[in-house]
Amino acid sequence: MVRRHVVVSGEVQGVFFRDTCRRTAAEHGVSGWVRNRADGTVEAVFEGPPEAVERVVAWSRQGPPAARVEQAEVVEEEPEGLTGFAVLPTG
Template identity: 60%
Template sequence: MSDRTRAHVFVSGRVQGVYYRATTRDTARDHGVDGWVKNLDDGRVEAVFEGEREAVESMVEWCHDGSPMANVEGVAVTYEDPAGERGFDVRY
């Protein structure tokens, strides 16, 4: 039985143009988390984290601060069943 989970996250605030996506990618890879991250047209960042529950929860917590230049105002997260993500990429 796997302890994998999936978190679908939307981050608001000053999170575009501050290396939020690249830092998210690097941090997720360091935590062994699969998924993706992308900018949205409305100024938010959307991300999916999939992996061991503890690592995914660590990434969700990390989103509250994000990259050093970010100013995060809110993080909305929904937990879902794993979908088989492999690797972690920045989507455009």
């Protein structure tokens, strides 16, 4: 089990990034959450098997078709045992 905290910048709000992220994580069996941030970035946490988490992190570097990702900062964190995947309110 691994956990990655990702902050994605560029044109990533208003392009269905959060909903597509939620569906992508679910397809790969990854738990966590995603939310827009007031500064225009998108923040997400992914937890699950290493290979599955890395696939979702790789997806976040591109995002959905309408997004233009400029940067994705990825930080390793200790897993918390999250279950399910949530779209959170803007933080």
